[in-house]
Amino acid sequence: MKFAGKVAVVTGGGRGIGWTIARHFASRGAAIAIADIDGEVARHAARELAREGTAALGVACDVADEAMAASAMAQISSMLGGIDMLINNAGRHLLRYAVPITQLPVAEWRTMLDVNIIGIVNCSAACRPSMRERGGGVIVNMGSIAGIAATNCYGVSKLAVRGLTVGLAKEFAGDAIRVCGIAPGLVDSPAAMAEMPAERTASFVRDLQLVRRQGTMQDVAHLAEFLCSDEASFITGETINVSGGFPLRP
Numbered sequence: 001m002k003f004a005g006k007v008a009v010v011t012g013g014g015r016g017i018g019w020t021i022a023r024h025f026a027s028r029g030a031a032i033a034i035a036d037i038d039g040e041v042a043r044h045a046a047r048e049l050a051r052e053g054t055a056a057l058g059v060a061c062d063v064a065d066e067a068m069a070a071s072a073m074a075q076i077s078s079m080l081g082g083i084d085m086l087i088n089n090a091g092r093h094l095l096r097y098a099v100p101i102t103q104l105p106v107a108e109w110r111t112m113l114d115v116n117i118i119g120i121v122n123c124s125a126a127c128r129p130s131m132r133e134r135g136g137g138v139i140v141n142m143g144s145i146a147g148i149a150a151t152n153c154y155g156v157s158k159l160a161v162r163g164l165t166v167g168l169a170k171e172f173a174g175d176a177i178r179v180c181g182i183a184p185g186l187v188d189s190p191a192a193m194a195e196m197p198a199e200r201t202a203s204f205v206r207d208l209q210l211v212r213r214q215g216t217m218q219d220v221a222h223l224a225e226f227l228c229s230d231e232a233s234f235i236t237g238e239t240i241n242v243s244g245g246f247p248l249r250p
Helices: 016-027 039-051 066-080 106-133 153-175 190-195 198-207 217-228
Strands: 007-011 031-036 056-060 085-088 137-142 177-184 239-242
Touching: 007 016, 007 066, 007 106, 016 031, 016 039, 016 085, 016 217, 031 039, 031 066, 039 056, 056 066, 066 106, 085 106, 106 137, 106 153, 106 177, 137 153, 137 217, 153 177, 153 239, 177 217, 217 239
Parallel strands: 007 031, 007 085, 031 056, 085 137, 137 177, 177 239
Antiparallel strands: none
């Protein structure tokens, strides 16, 4: 129960990777706040955790809305006693945005960047006072291996997440807040599996990965657990791939 007495906020935590992380952290003793743009989904997820014995809260939160993000984090801090860990998981993603740079309408660019970039800024800033009061904390930003090559719109947004991770780590260091990033590869989230044909998924695993098995959401949750734990207390500003060895970098 390494997270006993700790409070974790997971944005976009009602489904997919966010929900997997929320449940995993709950199993380690954390109180959980699910912040999701779909308030009913957030509340349903929190009720499910509560039935399993976890102190949990679900709140509606559009991370791109500065005032809404600040209000949600203040509510969470008040009701759960503070915030120790923030998983910035909410994001616009997948094939809709994985298109060449000039082929995405400007309005769609702004929608994606408002969530993928400004959302991280909004939620991190809103959590900072509570973390500072509690003697420090950990923020984990969800990136992607698409941010390494950054050859499409989605990849550019995730490259920016890597930069935000570095900048926030430096800015928040004086408050004993570590900021790290996770860059998943192809994992078995329902959204990814719905968009990826089975043969394309099999080819990715077989021809590109060094670890030739399907990546799982639980793989991401285990890395998030490590980064938020005392075992990772000497790590900040880094983005770590969890991608089966693709792509390799010297």
